[in-house]
Amino acid sequence: GENVEQHPSTLSVQEGDSAVIKCTYSDSASNYFPWYKQELGKRPQLIIDIRSNVGEKKDQRIAVTLNKTAKHFSLHITETQPEDSAVYFCAVFYSGYSTLTFGKGTMLLVSP
Amino acid sequence: DAGITQSPRYKITETGRQVTLMCHQTWSHSYMFWYRQDLGHGLRLIYYSAAADITDKGEVPDGYVVSRSKTENFPLTLESATRSQTSVYFCASSSGNGNTEAFFGQGTRLTVV
Numbered sequence: 001g002e003n004v005e006q007h008p009s010t011l012s013v014q015e016g017d018s019a020v021i022k023c024t025y026s027d028s029a030s031n032y033f034p035w036y037k038q039e040l041g042k043r044p045q046l047i048i049d050i051r052s053n054v055g056e057k058k059d060q061r062i063a064v065t066l067n068k069t070a071k072h073f074s075l076h077i078t079e080t081q082p083e084d085s086a087v088y089f090c091a092v093f094y095s096g097y098s099t100l101t102f103g104k105g106t107m108l109l110v111s112p
Numbered sequence: 113d114a115g116i117t118q119s120p121r122y123k124i125t126e127t128g129r130q131v132t133l134m135c136h137q138t139w140s141h142s143y144m145f146w147y148r149q150d151l152g153h154g155l156r157l158i159y160y161s162a163a164a165d166i167t168d169k170g171e172v173p174d175g176y177v178v179s180r181s182k183t184e185n186f187p188l189t190l191e192s193a194t195r196s197q198t199s200v201y202f203c204a205s206s207s208g209n210g211n212t213e214a215f216f217g218q219g220t221r222l223t224v225v
Contacts, residue, residue, distance in 0.1 A: 006154075032211040043202065043216040044155070051211075089154060093210040098162070099145065099170065100210045104154035 002027050002094045006103030013080050014111055021106045023090035024072040032093035033066060033073045034100070039086045047088075048075070080110045115139075118203050118217035125193050125224055133188045133220050135203030143206045144186040145214065146170075146178065148199040155202065161186055162209060193224045 003026040013019050023033075034049035050057045050064045050073065057064050061080075066073040077084055087107050091100040116137040125131045135144065146158040157170030159178040167178050175197060177189045186205075190197055203217040 034213070043218050045216070046213045049213070095209075095211070098168075098209045099157055099160055100214065101157075101171075102147075102155040104152065 002030060002092055002101040004090065004092050004101050004103045006090050006106060008106060009104065010107045010109070012109045012111065015080060015082060017080055017110075019075075019077045019080055019084070019108055019110075021075045021088055021090070021108070022072060023074070023092070023103050024070075025092045025101075026071070027092075027094050027096075028068070028071060029096065030071075030092045030094045033064070034091050034093075035062075035064060035075050036089045036091065036102075037086045038089065038105075044089060077108075080108075082110050082112055084108060085110045116203060116205050116215050116217045118201075118220050121218065121220060123220060123222050125222070127194060127224055128192050131190045131193055131222070133190075133201055133203075133222070135186045135188070135217055137184055137186075137203075137205040137215075139205065139207075139215075140183055141205035141207050141215075142183070143209050144180065145204040145206075146176075146186070146188045147202045147204065148172065148197075149202060149219075150199050158188065158201075190222075193222075195224050198222060198224045 031052040036044040038044040063076040090103040119134045145160040147155040161167045161180045201220045204214040206214045
């Protein structure tokens with residue numbers, strides 16, 4: 001099946017700094033790459049996604065970039081705030097499997 | 113209420129018992145999914161369903177059974193619970209098969225003693 005590697009597993013930053021989380025995948029036919037945020041004790045929720053025909057997508061302070069050649073995509077959070085503290089999951093969709101495969105998650109801690 | 117809901121929120125059961133986790137969605141989404149979340153493993157797919165009466169295995173199906181007689185319900189049954197099945201279970205639904213947003217339920221924390 002699809003193999004998704006997510007790094008780092010934990011990330012600590014100061015408020016106002018930028019944070020970057022990277023995921024790599026194995027199947028070049030994958031075509032949909034969402035990011036989910038899970039606050040402590042809550043359900044995962046979609047924050048941004050990108051499809052294989054687009055290289056970058058931005059939504060206010062968050063952005064996702066996709067490098068299809070290298071088979072990796074990254075989540076960028078600028079001007080981090082304490083409320084950004086959460087676990088972030090990347091995911092990859094490959095039509096051959098009909099479902100999403102998730103990375104193991106990154107715990108982001110933003111200190112005031 | 114509109115959305116996707118799971119019940120119970122918390123459950124403690126004994127090894128060997130059968131337990132069923134419920135999932136109900138009001139959007140008429142075609143696809144429904146069951147994931148388990150364990151520290152260090154992220155979200156792993158147990159089973160999914162493309163429509164009523166259509167189900168398929170995910171990454172970790174052993175020890176679990178699902179059914180989908182109605183579009184809105186997707187129960188997950190542990191036939192004979194084991195301690196290794198202690199986990200947080202999330203149900204999700206989407207209008208597409210994985211290339212559209214998945215909406216998660218609030219989760220069920222299951223402890224097998």
